[in-house]
Amino acid sequence: MSMPSTSPPTKAPVLIASSKDSIGSALSHPIIQACKSALSSRDIFTIALSGGSLPNFLRALPTAFDAAGVNPQWNKWHVILADERCVVSTHEDSNLGAVRQHFTDGVAIPKDQVYGIDETLLSEGSEAVARSYSDNVVKPLLDRSDGMLDCVVLGFGPDGHTCSLFPNHKLLTEQTLLVSHIDDSPKPPPSRITLTFPVLNKLSRCVIFCGAGASKSPILRDVFGNAILAENDEMRRLGARKLVVELKDPAPYPCAMVRPVEEDSLIWVVDEDAARDGILMKE
Numbered sequence: 001m002s003m004p005s006t007s008p009p010t011k012a013p014v015l016i017a018s019s020k021d022s023i024g025s026a027l028s029h030p031i032i033q034a035c036k037s038a039l040s041s042r043d044i045f046t047i048a049l050s051g052g053s054l055p056n057f058l059r060a061l062p063t064a065f066d067a068a069g070v071n072p073q074w075n076k077w078h079v080i081l082a083d084e085r086c087v088v089s090t091h092e093d094s095n096l097g098a099v100r101q102h103f104t105d106g107v108a109i110p111k112d113q114v115y116g117i118d119e120t121l122l123s124e125g126s127e128a129v130a131r132s133y134s135d136n137v138v139k140p141l142l143d144r145s146d147g148m149l150d151c152v153v154l155g156f157g158p159d160g161h162t163c164s165l166f167p168n169h170k171l172l173t174e175q176t177l178l179v180s181h182i183d184d185s186p187k188p189p190p191s192r193i194t195l196t197f198p199v200l201n202k203l204s205r206c207v208i209f210c211g212a213g214a215s216k217s218p219i220l221r222d223v224f225g226n227a228i229l230a231e232n233d234e235m236r237r238l239g240a241r242k243l244v245v246e247l248k249d250p251a252p253y254p255c256a257m258v259r260p261v262e263e264d265s266l267i268w269v270v271d272e273d274a275a276r277d278g279i280l281m282k283e
């Protein structure tokens, strides 16, 4: 289990999958570790998931658990959304819809342990939706999980946003709310709810970033400094390589501002296309 630390990390491991097709198995590795660690201490595994391209990568999880010889104990999983668009779950923009379609509908996580927004509040606006998600979903799960989410799996956009925390937006300075609303998201749709930095940096045992494709490469180039190869046999088996990279200061984008203070609690998983100009050239 990770030990509390007093200062944010200055380095992070990066797993580089050989292609977009194999990123799911590389991503599964730290999720399996987080799940094992959580279930060895508690009877519950709490995980927050982004939307975008991420849910599709999670399709690899059941096979990866099998290959690792680890029982996922799906009935103990509680899945929340790192951010959600203020739409009903059947809408094509719904992150819950994508998470269900690509991941949770295919495994034995009880449906009532995959937590969407309260759609009856949509007519009242995004602030009411965010408050309800905080009070009725996030806070109770934190209580059941000894005060911290076990695992948070995030995407990052070509502008460096993560969750619905966008560059230069006032939400970057939110200190109090666990879940906030946003009505001017530069990425459509404009109305959303999102976990905030207090959750990502103080109340998360493990944060995993995942992204594929050349559009992510300039972001990685700005976020990371020097890289050192830290390959190991386990990574080779997954068709991936492991580097340890410096995190540049000051953090240039919202995704780089995620620096959970627990030791070994931040990891990035990308494919070769995303890493090519941003990381590999610094090896």
Ligand SMILES: O=C(O)[C@H](O)[C@@H](O)[C@H](O)[C@H](O)COP(=O)(O)O
Pocket (backbone or CB within 6 Å): 050, 051, 052, 053, 054, 083, 084, 085, 095, 154, 155, 156, 157, 158, 161, 162, 163, 164, 187, 211
């Ligand atoms: O609701 C959202 O818009 C997502 O949760 C968002 O934060 C996403 O993770 C990034 O935009 C990366 O998306 P891609 O992986 O599709 O580039």
